Amino acid sequence: MTGRVTMRDVAQAVGMSPMTVSRALRDDRTVNAQTRARVRDVAQQLGYVYDSTAQAFRTQKSGFVAVTLPSVNNANFAETFRALTSGLGAAGVQLLLGSTNYRVEREEELVRQLLTRNPEALVLTGGHHTDATRSLIKGRGLPVIEMWDLPRDPLGHVVGFSNSDAMAHVVGHLAATGRRKLAFVGASEGADMRGAVRRAGVVRAADMHRLPEVTMIDAGPAPVSMRHGAAVIEALGRDVAQYDALVCVSDPVAFGCLSAVQRMGLSVPDDLAITGFGHFEVAKVSNPRITTVNVQAEDIGRQVVDLLQGIFDGDVDAPVRVDVGSELVVGETS
Amino acid sequence: MTGRVTMRDVAQAVGMSPMTVSRALRDDRTVNAQTRARVRDVAQQLGYVYDSTAQAFRTQKSGFVAVTLPSVNNANFAETFRALTSGLGAAGVQLLLGSTNYRVEREEELVRQLLTRNPEALVLTGGHHTDATRSLIKGRGLPVIEMWDLPRDPLGHVVGFSNSDAMAHVVGHLAATGRRKLAFVGASEGADMRGAVRRAGVVRAADMHRLPEVTMIDAGPAPVSMRHGAAVIEALGRDVAQYDALVCVSDPVAFGCLSAVQRMGLSVPDDLAITGFGHFEVAKVSNPRITTVNVQAEDIGRQVVDLLQGIFDGDVDAPVRVDVGSELVVGETS
DNA sequence: TGGCCTTCTGATACCGATAACATGATACCG
DNA sequence: CGGTATCATGTTATCGGTATCAGAAGGCCA
Numbered sequence A, B: 001m002t003g004r005v006t007m008r009d010v011a012q013a014v015g016m017s018p019m020t021v022s023r024a025l026r027d028d029r030t031v032n033a034q035t036r037a038r039v040r041d042v043a044q045q046l047g048y049v050y051d052s053t054a055q056a057f058r059t060q061k062s063g064f065v066a067v068t069l070p071s072v073n074n075a076n077f078a079e080t081f082r083a084l085t086s087g088l089g090a091a092g093v094q095l096l097l098g099s100t101n102y103r104v105e106r107e108e109e110l111v112r113q114l115l116t117r118n119p120e121a122l123v124l125t126g127g128h129h130t131d132a133t134r135s136l137i138k139g140r141g142l143p144v145i146e147m148w149d150l151p152r153d154p155l156g157h158v159v160g161f162s163n164s165d166a167m168a169h170v171v172g173h174l175a176a177t178g179r180r181k182l183a184f185v186g187a188s189e190g191a192d193m194r195g196a197v198r199r200a201g202v203v204r205a206a207d208m209h210r211l212p213e214v215t216m217i218d219a220g221p222a223p224v225s226m227r228h229g230a231a232v233i234e235a236l237g238r239d240v241a242q243y244d245a246l247v248c249v250s251d252p253v254a255f256g257c258l259s260a261v262q263r264m265g266l267s268v269p270d271d272l273a274i275t276g277f278g279h280f281e282v283a284k285v286s287n288p289r290i291t292t293v294n295v296q297a298e299d300i301g302r303q304v305v306d307l308l309q310g311i312f313d314g315d316v317d318a319p320v321r322v323d324v325g326s327e328l329v330v331g332e333t334s
Numbered sequence C: 001t002g003g004c005c006t007t008c009t010g011a012t013a014c015c016g017a018t019a020a021c022a023t024g025a026t027a028c029c030g
Numbered sequence D: 001c002g003g004t005a006t007c008a009t010g011t012t013a014t015c016g017g018t019a020t021c022a023g024a025a026g027g028c029c030a
Helices: A007-014 A018-025 A033-046 A052-059 A075-090 A104-115 A131-137 A163-176 A193-208 A226-242 A251-263 A281-285 A297-312 B007-014 B018-025 B033-046 B052-059 B075-089 B104-115 B131-137 B163-176 B193-208 B226-242 B251-263 B281-285 B297-312
Strands: A064-069 A094-099 A121-125 A144-147 A157-160 A182-186 A215-218 A245-248 A273-275 A292-294 A321-323 A327-329 B064-069 B094-099 B121-125 B144-147 B157-160 B182-186 B215-218 B245-248 B273-275 B292-294 B321-323 B327-329
Touching: A007 A018, A007 A033, A018 A033, A052 B052, A064 A075, A064 A104, A075 A094, A075 A297, A075 B094, A094 A104, A094 B075, A094 B094, A104 A121, A104 A131, A121 A297, A144 A297, A157 A297, A163 A193, A163 A245, A163 A273, A163 A292, A163 A327, A182 A193, A182 A226, A182 A251, A215 A226, A226 A245, A226 A251, A226 B281, A245 A251, A251 A273, A251 A281, A251 B281, A281 B226, A281 B251, B007 B018, B007 B033, B018 B033, B064 B075, B064 B104, B075 B094, B075 B297, B094 B104, B104 B121, B104 B131, B121 B297, B144 B297, B157 B297, B163 B193, B163 B245, B163 B273, B163 B292, B163 B327, B182 B193, B182 B226, B182 B251, B215 B226, B226 B245, B226 B251, B245 B251, B251 B273, B251 B281
Parallel strands: A064 A094, A064 A121, A121 A144, A144 A157, A157 A321, A182 A215, A182 A245, A245 A273, B064 B094, B064 B121, B121 B144, B144 B157, B157 B321, B182 B215, B182 B245, B245 B273
Antiparallel strands: A292 A327, B292 B327
């Protein structure tokens, strides 16, 4: 019934004012060293727990950075998130995470919700948003970073790479090694914009290299993963042999395809090349290793952290655009 | 300079008191329907954004549930988290996520930090905590749920399964199919308690089945994944053929082992059986499919949501213990 | 007509920390 | 020794919602 322990209680116990307690707990040097120590001791004894909500309210600084990801269940996004957490955690900032399930409407809802927590910055994955999302964000003085893409018309800062260029490298590599009849394996057209950009990149690059039209193989609604890759190839059966190469939207999909292709007795890369995207662990360990694109998920996270730190320190005025690039990693499937 | 838009501003604009605005925005039916609509319109027009911090402060209800996970970059934990997010999001609760990197000291630090946000419940992964963590939690009236384990001496509620029993099933299966010389592939002894429990389960079960002593193969500090499994087997070389079966701490590790074993020309399961844990996607798609244990990560999340809902509704008094069980899934590697 | 109930709205205080300013005690200076 | 700098602490007001109680307006009944 005594309710929670507040600074007032601690103050009373040490015979000082709450203000002194506040200062002591924040290690303010204007407070006498002995007093500081005593306050800390007593606070500990009383089981005092600092109330960040009250602080956030009074100072109008929440200590939160809001982040949206399409999905946590994706090693690359998870890696970015990990880098964000450890980088910002050191700065005393907590992350507020939301996942959009690859849908911009869901993102809108999330942003609406996250903004009510008064975050000090907003980090969005991707550069496609609903108009409502855009207008929610604009006007407010809130720093915004879009990551994992290089949007044409950014909301604020950007840390990403060109999905389209990355795919062009993959297609260039395949063309150079004599592959001509390509199929792209990805999610159904629809919500997943990053997937769509990759697909478009493949088409454009194939065109540039004067390859025949790229066949689109639909592995189902996003997110698509190993089992979808495997299922769609199983459904296709031996017909898959008509292609020289399967260009997959991600490594998990590529692994699914690889596995299914091998099961039907075809040889990779002899009968057919397969490429992935993202440099997931499975691409390095699978047998054969999958040709893929390294996107430096962790680096994206780190760059975002650096940028945020600069913003909080007031060192950033103009919008920043960081291209972390990407890199073709030739494996044994091509 | 005008600062943020508050309820006061909205109230002024509609010529009513802030209290009425507050009620209107919360859809309180005691407010006249027309007034409600008008308030909403005006709020929208002024770009008013509700301040959850102020609400949390005044009502002493944060709208947060704090969750700790060993790692987000793990499909099973990510799946549990997804289930929690979608289940609790519907109830208007937001998740505060922290990852412990499989270390109890890090968990302690995290819990300390999370508690300052005044969460309405705390969901921890696993049943091993530092004494400081335990005392931080006890005493406070905060509902606590430990998940993914069935701890002997729980802090509060529990939703999990027996890692040890699950491993016993795996070993039983191997013994029944004539495997005798087992090796366990897992992380170094140390922080990861779930891994340690699995290891102990294997040893005990092997003993029970009168198998020779189980060899421990150390794949490095937690978390161990595909590449660690592959690396440790590569380092072992053909010596691996002395075992009848590799019992791996997780599916990714098992896949790494499988891949390395295949690369050196051995056949699975003819020369050697391999088992995993967790029913990860890779186990279903790999070639051959990996014998594993299905742990229903999503179900754990759902059960935790149900439990929390019960707690918030005041329907739960005594500590609840839910065993979601686990199930051996025999694949093609054994 | 008076009394009472229903419907809607307002006034006030408060949640816990802290910014901003004020104050009391000492020390130190020429 | 008066005056000013320095150090340590206290006082007051405030951040933006909302619980609680009070009250005005209108309808209904006997």
